[in-house]
Amino acid sequence: MWHDNETTVDYLNFGIVADACAKLLQQARGEPISVGISGGWGAGKSSLVRMVGQRLEGLNKPDENSYVFVTFNPWLYQDFDSARSALLQLVGDKVLQEAGEREGLRDKAIKLLKRINVLRLVQLGGEAAATYFTGVPVGMIGRAMKKFGLLDSDNGDDGKKDEKDKKEADKNDDGLLKKAEPLSLPNEIHEFRVALEALLEELKITLVVFVDDLDRCLPKTAISTLESIRLLLFIKRSAFVIAADNDFIKGAVRIHFAGTEIKDEVATNYFDKLIQVPLHVPRLGVNEAKAYIALLLLQRACQDGAFAEDKFADAQASTSKRLRDAWRGDSVTLEFLEGHAAGDEDIIELMRLADGLAPLLTRSVAVDGNPRLMKRFLNTVFLRSSLAEPQGIELNLQALAKWHLLERCAPTLASALANLVTSEQDGRVDKLRLAEEASADGKPLEEPFSTSDPFVFQWLGLAPPLGEIDLRPLLHLSRDTATRDFGVDDLTTAGRELRDALVEAKTRGQQLTAAITAVGEVQAGLAMGRAWVLKASKRTWKKAEDVLMLIETCKVFQQHSVKAKELLLTAPVAQIGAGIIPELQAQPWAKDVLDKWSADGGLDPKVKRAIEPMDKGKN
Incomplete structure (x- = not known):
């Protein structure tokens, strides 16, 4: 089975985009930059983000600049208030970690962290905000602020200090709350940004913040995260790479400003103001889909010991080169894919499967070339294949894939054909056989097939023909999608x-x-x-x-x-x-x-x- 986690293993030729993004960040030379990576659910945004990080690690120059990464996933902080403050905490912790035991810098990092904690508490409002602006501990949160050193305890009933503590406090002025000082939240934010920028310069690091899974969040959480990002944006030696579906962000903005009759261009501009460089995850065409499916199948064969690791490495390298040169007309053909098999008939069959599936999975509205959906498709096919043998069912992978393709992309037709399967006919559907023959001859199709749907014609032509085989085993294995009753088979x-x-x-x-x-x-x-x-x-x-x-x-x-x-x-x-x-x-x-x-x-x-x-x- 193929896992659904992000990866730096590039089967989709995303490496070119990752290289370009990393070069943009490098060419910023310390100037602040924000990059937006846009793409739909499952398009590969998370993998592309990881590839960018991998490229940047290779560009480190310790004496001049090193890239330090903070990966923030707001989906893990789905609670509205948690998401607003979690990013600030992660940044503070990372800077403190980088400062390490370096005297002076560590102290500055601790002061920065305290200032971050103040900003986080102020975002909570209520008692925290009242305590911050008055200097007097108000309620439970106020007392907590005092306990953790976020408040000058000269203010308040129990805030007594000895002379030594007061002198030390005056000496160690960290820019936080002081008695009788005028307080301003904008000023605090400004001082925080100045302090962070100075510390990054002294550490000789560029802080790269990856924000991922923003489009998995509830609209309030997404907007809250973007608002928190604004505190850190455009600080020297900082870079943001934000992975999100543009359409989702627009929808979240509309919800956030509900009742204001917000226009489409305003929703678009909101995100555009945060993003300097927009990048889109490349959409997969037939070439990329063939390469992707073929490499996934070869990877599985390699893991099963049916394909040598060195051959798989060669296949991956040559396929990547073929995709890079596709603009020259070097497409991923069946002949090219079969060249990886070195005469192994089982591997050749897998390559034929990839060649047949790719156009349909790319053009089908239900899959639309989505890498995650293609991977899930293959997972289902191989799961059913593993369930077949213990039940005494003999079916080749191509037949399983062809039937599941119909279930996934044309469920109404799949249901209609399933209803025609009976024990009396030994599971054969004559209408399917006739349709496969008509499609091969370019003739019109009869019900339940649609002549106007190009997907149906392509599916009928996909090997192997299913009209002459018993479909009951296929339907039995697809009981996860529907329960089929074929009647009693009375043959001994x-x-x-x-x-x-x-x-x-x-x-x-x-x-x-x-x-x-x-x-x-x-x-x-x-x-x-x-x-x-x-x-x-x-x-x-x-x-x-x-x-x-x-x-x-x-x-x-x-x-x-x-x-x-x-x-x-x-x-x-x-x-x-x-x-x-x-x-x-x-x-x-x-x-x-x-x-x-x-x-x-x-x-x-x-x-x-x-x-x-x-x-x-x-x-």
């Missing part, structure tokens, strides 16, 4: 074996006769009917073997001749060839069938003449 094991023997039989023989006799009248009749249905797609109505199953069964159990005549009368008369006539002429029960065929004006004259000698002989 021996009956199924006879059914298969009748389908394959080309000539009569004692072994076939013995098998018919052995199963008994009831099972022989059932096997004959099922075999007739299974043979439908291969029946030409011109060869003796086309009717052999009926003739041989009726020889042993003549009572089944009534059913045999019914089946023969379904023949398309215009397609009947003379090759089946001699065999039927030898069966007394077939005379009525031959007479009706002969009387039909659509019968080939040659076939009619082949029937007539028998009629003349009877006169």
Whole structure:
């Protein structure tokens, strides 16, 4: 199975974008910069952010500049007030960690952290704000501020200090609350920014803040986070990389300003004011989707020991190069993918699967080339594959993938086909077979298929054909999406074996006769009917073997001749060839069938003449 976590392993050719973003941050040379990485859910924003960090780590120059990272995930602080202050705390902790044991700088970092704590408490409002502005501990929060050294305890009833403490306090002026000083929140914010900027300069570090999963948050939390970010934006030696879906941010802004009749351009401008450089996660085309699916499949084969690690590394490198050169016309073709297999038929089949799935997963509205959805698609297919073997189900991966593709991208059609699956037909759906044949010939499709939907045409042409196989195992494995009832399968094991023997039989023989006799009248009749249905797609109505199953069964159990005549009368008369006539002429029960065929004006004259000698002989 493939996990859903962000990664720096690049199967999507995102490395080029990550390189460009890292270079932008480097070229800022200490000037503040903010980059917005936009993309929908599951598009790969988090992975791209991690790749940017990986690139920056390689650009460190300790004597001049080192990149220090703070990763903030507001989704983990979904509570409105927590999200507002958590970012400030993370930044303070990181700077304190970087200052380490460096005398002077550590003290400055501690003072900065205290100032951050004041700003966090003020954001809470109420008792904290009252305490901050008056200098007097108000309520429980005020007393906590005093306890943690955020308040000059000269103010308040129990704020007594000895002379030594007062002198030390005056000496160690950290710019926080002091008795009889005029207080201003804007001034405090300014002093905080100045102190942070100076400390970053002394540490010779650029603070890079990655903000991720913003579009997973509730609108209030998202806006609160963006408001907190403003305190840190545009400080020298700082950079912000914010990953968020632009459409989500616009929606959150509209909710935040509900009732103000905010216009679209205002919602757009709100985010644009925070972002200097907008980057969009590249949307996957068919080339990228093929490469992505192929590499995921090869990765799994490598983990299973079915594909050598060095071959996988080569495949990854060559695929990445092919994607970079795609603008030259070097597309990811099936031939290119099969070149990775080195003649291994199992790997070749996986590459064919990737080649077939990619266009449909890219163009389908339900998946739309989304990497996360493609990964989940493959996880479902392989999960069902692992469930098949313990239940005695033999299905290849391509068949599982083709059916799940229909479930995922055209659920209405999948449900319609599932409803046509019955035990009496051995799980075969004749309408599906006919549709696959029509699609191959470019002919119009009949219900429940839509001729106007290009996805349906492409899906029908995807290997392997499903119209001639028993769909019950596929539907049984898809019980996570729906429960299917196929009725009772009344064939015994021996009956199924006879059914298969009748389908394959080309000539009569004692072994076939013995098998018919052995199963008994009831099972022989059932096997004959099922075999007739299974043979439908291969029946030409011109060869003796086309009717052999009926003739041989009726020889042993003549009572089944009534059913045999019914089946023969379904023949398309215009397609009947003379090759089946001699065999039927030898069966007394077939005379009525031959007479009706002969009387039909659509019968080939040659076939009619082949029937007539028998009629003349009877006169």
